[in-house]
Amino acid sequence: MKSQYHCASQQRILKVLMCLFGHEIEGLTPGQVAKLADITAGNATRDLANLEEAGLIERLPGGDKVRISPSLGRKALAILHTLDRAKRQLDDITTRFTHPA
Structure with a gap:
């Protein structure tokens, strides 16, 4: 059952973004993205422009290839x-409960 909140264009742009993972060095052309995401070249170009505007992807110097932006990598x-940090806290709690003082 589809949710009333499902939006095909938003789902498509997320699919485009996911296609870029694993191509951080060489990047992908819009045509390659279109093929991987199984969408039209026009939609790929539009989605990539929106992702670039949001700062989630960047264009590689000297070409039309794009890749995940460093800001997304930092996130x-x-x-x-x-x-x-959570694992260290859990390890500390586990140690306190399993080792007598």
Whole structure:
């Protein structure tokens, strides 16, 4: 059952963004993105322009290829840091409960 909040264009742009992961070095052309996301070239170009405007992707110098932006990479690293901090807290609590004072 589809939610009343489902929006095809928003789902498509998220699919485009997900296609870019794993191509951080060489990037992808809009045509490659279109093929991977199984969308039209026009939609790929439009979605990439919106992702670039949002700062989630960047254009590689000297070409038409795009890749995930460093700012998005930093956000992903923030998740890992949060998980690491939570693990240290859990390890501390576990140690306090399992080792007598």
